[in-house]
Amino acid sequence: MVTERVEVAIVGGGLAGAALAAMLADAGRDVLVFERQPAWHWRACGVFASPAAVAELRRLGVEERTLTEASQPIPAMRVESQAGTAFRLTYGDDGSGRATAVGFDRSALDPAMLSIAVTRGARIRRGATVGSVELGDGATSGFGQRVRTTDGDMTEARLVVGADGIQSTVARAAGVARATRLPSRIGLTYHIGGDDRTSPDARMVVFPGGYCGIAPVPGGRVNVGIVLGGRHWRRALARQGASITARAIVGDLPRDAEAPEPWRLGPECEDVAGAWPLGHAVTRRAGNGWLLVGDAAGFLDPFTGEGIHRALVSARVAARAILAWLGGQHDGLPSYERAMRARFLAKDLVSHIVQLFLAWPALFEYAARRLASRPRARETMGLVMGDLVPASRALDPRFLVQLLSR
Numbered sequence: 001m002v003t004e005r006v007e008v009a010i011v012g013g014g015l016a017g018a019a020l021a022a023m024l025a026d027a028g029r030d031v032l033v034f035e036r037q038p039a040w041h042w043r044a045c046g047v048f049a050s051p052a053a054v055a056e057l058r059r060l061g062v063e064e065r066t067l068t069e070a071s072q073p074i075p076a077m078r079v080e081s082q083a084g085t086a087f088r089l090t091y092g093d094d095g096s097g098r099a100t101a102v103g104f105d106r107s108a109l110d111p112a113m114l115s116i117a118v119t120r121g122a123r124i125r126r127g128a129t130v131g132s133v134e135l136g137d138g139a140t141s142g143f144g145q146r147v148r149t150t151d152g153d154m155t156e157a158r159l160v161v162g163a164d165g166i167q168s169t170v171a172r173a174a175g176v177a178r179a180t181r182l183p184s185r186i187g188l189t190y191h192i193g194g195d196d197r198t199s200p201d202a203r204m205v206v207f208p209g210g211y212c213g214i215a216p217v218p219g220g221r222v223n224v225g226i227v228l229g230g231r232h233w234r235r236a237l238a239r240q241g242a243s244i245t246a247r248a249i250v251g252d253l254p255r256d257a258e259a260p261e262p263w264r265l266g267p268e269c270e271d272v273a274g275a276w277p278l279g280h281a282v283t284r285r286a287g288n289g290w291l292l293v294g295d296a297a298g299f300l301d302p303f304t305g306e307g308i309h310r311a312l313v314s315a316r317v318a319a320r321a322i323l324a325w326l327g328g329q330h331d332g333l334p335s336y337e338r339a340m341r342a343r344f345l346a347k348d349l350v351s352h353i354v355q356l357f358l359a360w361p362a363l364f365e366y367a368a369r370r371l372a373s374r375p376r377a378r379e380t381m382g383l384v385m386g387d388l389v390p391a392s393r394a395l396d397p398r399f400l401v402q403l404l405s406r
């Protein structure tokens with residue numbers, strides 16, 4: 001039963017879907033977002049973002065008051081190796097406190113983004129899970145794409161966008177979803193209560209088979225993000241479950257000698273949420289009558305700050321391409337693929353190299369020691385990780401010599 005027609009159907013009302021819906025609706029386009037969650041609740045996702053992501057939110061028109069309420073400034077991320085070597089990445093913080101990385105309160109940010117989309121004219125259907133997508137020929141004039149919800153409603157659209165994360169239904173319907181080349185990993189996230197003595201810095205502690213990030217967020221709480229790979233952790237998770245495993249990992253983190261850690265004794269704020277398998281790759285990000293944004297368009301690993309910034313940039317680049325395509329420019333959608341490739345190819349390469357280092361503890365230790373003792377190399381690494389300079393800076397032979405030479 002056809003229930004309605006819409007110009008653009010967006011599957012997924014996370015940050016990427018909400019940002020895209022806001023921009024398309026602002027340009028006068030008829031947009032409908034399907035979001036399976038009836039109301040916001042914590043799920044496996046990230047909170048740590050560089051100043052570049054905050055700049056994208058400002059560009060989108062998110063008000064300063066919302067940004068202040070939804071984020072906690074993080075002056076630096078302290079990365080700690082298995083052997084205890086530590087270095088601080090400042091993500092371009094100039095000391096003024098205005099351009100720091102942040103820890104987001106997603107319970108404030110995500111609903112704020114959806115309400116911006118609604119204010120600009122997008123419609124959001126909450127509690128609507130898209131069960132299947134049928135892709136037509138993608139003629140710009142027709143309504144050839146069909147989106148079916150699990151309760152049987154059908155919507156016809158000129159374009160369907162997958163903003164539905166790492167298990168993207170749209171990517172699967174387009175036949176472009178692939179596993180990443182990395183070994184299978186699982187991500188676990190939750191918050192622990194703390195107080196205003198919590199250190200403003202974030203920590204990223206690497207241990208055998210995984211790493212754990214601790215990022216302060218508003219309200220004195222910290223977000224815990226754990227990534228685990230390998231047979232040992234798979235067995236531990238099967239044997240004792242996510243909560244006990246996560247609690248044991250957090251309990252074993254080395255004590256911070258420089259700052260109090262009130263969250264060590266704090267209450268868990270929600271159940272541990274998991275994502276598996278963590279990575280997701282696609283062979284193409286757009287085709288006839290369909291397009292992917294955010295994690296649905298590919299997500300490697302949170303260690304290199306992949307997600308939030310990329311989700312917002314992809315939404316902005318996609319909005320431009322979609323408006324051109326709806327306006328009759330046949331090259332609109334392919335231009336999105338080209339623009340995304342140009343924007344993120346070097347960063348993807350850097351991220352893969354970092355993953356290689358993570359998989360080889362001796363290699364990671366070697367690089368960690370050099371980053372700890374070489375401020376300029378450390379500064380460049382922070383800027384690259386924070387998407388504040390072209391990632392090609394980290395592939396420049398001069399940087400590699402600075403980082404790796406004895």
Ligand SMILES: Cc1cc2nc3c(=O)[nH]c(=O)nc-3n(C[C@H](O)[C@H](O)[C@H](O)COP(=O)(O)OP(=O)(O)OC[C@H]3O[C@@H](n4cnc5c(N)ncnc54)[C@H](O)[C@@H]3O)c2cc1C
Pocket residue numbers: 011012013014015016017034035036037044045046047048049128129130131163164165166169187188189225226275293294295296302305306307308309311
């Ligand atoms: C463990 C973990 C840690 C992370 N840490 C970081 C970090 O520190 N920093 C960072 O920048 N990024 C991090 N990320 C990634 C980050 O969370 C995402 O990039 C970001 O949330 C933007 O995602 P998105 O909007 O593309 O997708 P999502 O946030 O996954 O949103 C997808 C939305 O689509 C909805 N949906 C899915 N399927 C359907 C369907 N069939 N029908 C209807 N709705 C559907 C979901 O309910 C959800 O609301 C992390 C991710 C994980 C899993």
